[in-house]
Amino acid sequence: MTALYLPPFVRLGGGALNDLPDALRLAGLKTPFLITDQFMASSGLLDRVSTLLHEAGIELRAFTDAVPDPTITSVNAALTALREGRHDCVIGLGGGSPIDTAKMVAVLAVHDTTPASLRAPFMQDEPGLAIVAIPTTAGTGSEATRVTVITDETTDEKMLCMGAAYQPRIAIVDYELTLSMPQRLTADTGTDALTHALEAYVSRRASPFTDALALTAMARIWKYLPAACTDPGNHEARAAVMQGAFEAGMAFSNASVALVHGMSRPIGAHFHVAHGLSNAMLLPEITAWSLPGAKQRYATCARVMGLAGEDDPDSVAGAILVDALRKRNAEIGVPSPRTFGLNAARWDNLLPLMAEQALASGSPANNPRIPDADDIIE
Ligand code: NAD
DSSP states (O other): OOOOOOOSEEEESTTGGGGHHHHHHHHTOOOEEEEOOHHHHHHTHHHHHHHHHHHTTOOOEEEOOOOSSOBHHHHHHHHHHHTTSOOSEEEEEESHHHHHHHHHHHHHTTSOOOGGGGBTTOBOOSOOSEEEEEESSSSOOGGGOSEEEEEETTTTEEEEEESGGGSOSEEEEOGGGGTTOOHHHHHHHHHHHHHHHHHHHHSTTOOHHHHHHHHHHHHHHHHHHHHHHHOTTOHHHHHHHHHHHHHHHHHHHHSOOOHHHHHHHHHHHHHOOOHHHHHHHHHHHHHHHHGGGOHHHHHHHHHHTTSSOTTSOHHHHHHHHHHHHHHHHHHTTOOOTTTTTOOHHHHHHHHHHHHHHHHHTSGGGGSSSOOOHHHHHO
16 A cells, blocks of 8 residues: 555646635635745735735735745744734745745644654644645745755754645646746756655655656656756746656655755755755765665666666666766756865764764665765765
């Protein structure tokens, strides 16, 4: 038996945002509270959503101070603002950060608990308020996942929190909202999505259902991400990467992520490297290290991404995949942790703690080749 977690109400494609009032109506939701960040508030997108809802007879209250890599402090500030009204759902509008803030706020609004006590392996399945996700980046797939990632700023720990309660009820997946993303953000978030697809496919918890989503996602993202980066107004490329990110989110939420994400979270938390960028830095080398654990699966990835042929032996196809990931990183300007300019002494000091935090998240145990702390440090 496979338990599947998917958003029940989805609007996918250009202009999907206009369907928000109808999706709320079908889901029986009437009094939303919206969480977003300053950029979205100043870009006019928040006004557009407010107007859409106003015309449907819904008055919106909003919190506009969500921060990148959401912290417990910012979650608590949003929760306080939500409690000043009466709401049946929380809308997250923006990248993964406002959406993840909305997810945690939706749970804390109903359950008397703290983010720290909700960290994995705890599973928060008892529902909170309904969650509505409107992504404006094509990367995290948070609109599709039963996951939220909250940083405890007192310990610099990015806490993975999981459970059915974080599963959005409505996902509005409108690629037009990503047209404003600059090149660096497009590349980093797109590589985050590619990593979700690859990790879901090689995960020890993959299933035939997640395989289908992961393979179609990696093919789509690999093909279209370069055009989305170099030609930001390319609707075909933006639509494909957005759809791929959504598919990859459904895939990893029902399989898992693995070693890249396990190691990427501590780098993001301690050194404030954007999530997609820290994934991108690690992806080629961790793929190379993991190859012996899933030769056939990595070879299949190389084939569906159009890198290797059916006649290439699996070991050759796997090596081709690693080379292509390294080359892609060079093309889109992804530095290594060393060349990124991280404080080298601090990095060396923190390695044992980062390895411990990576292992504690549980993600490395889903990797096809399972590391110990020494492997992670190396
Ligand atoms: P983000 O939400 O942190 O946004 C980064 C920056 O991009 C912000 O300044 C934001 O204002 C800006 N931005 C967003 N959309 C834009 C647009 N259309 N045009 C121009 N600028 C835009 O970035 P993200 O990568 O989407 O999210 C990262 C967070 O998501 C991390 O905390 C990560 O851990 C988390 N995450 C969550 C999941 C999940 O399943 N819940 C999965 C992966 C990552």
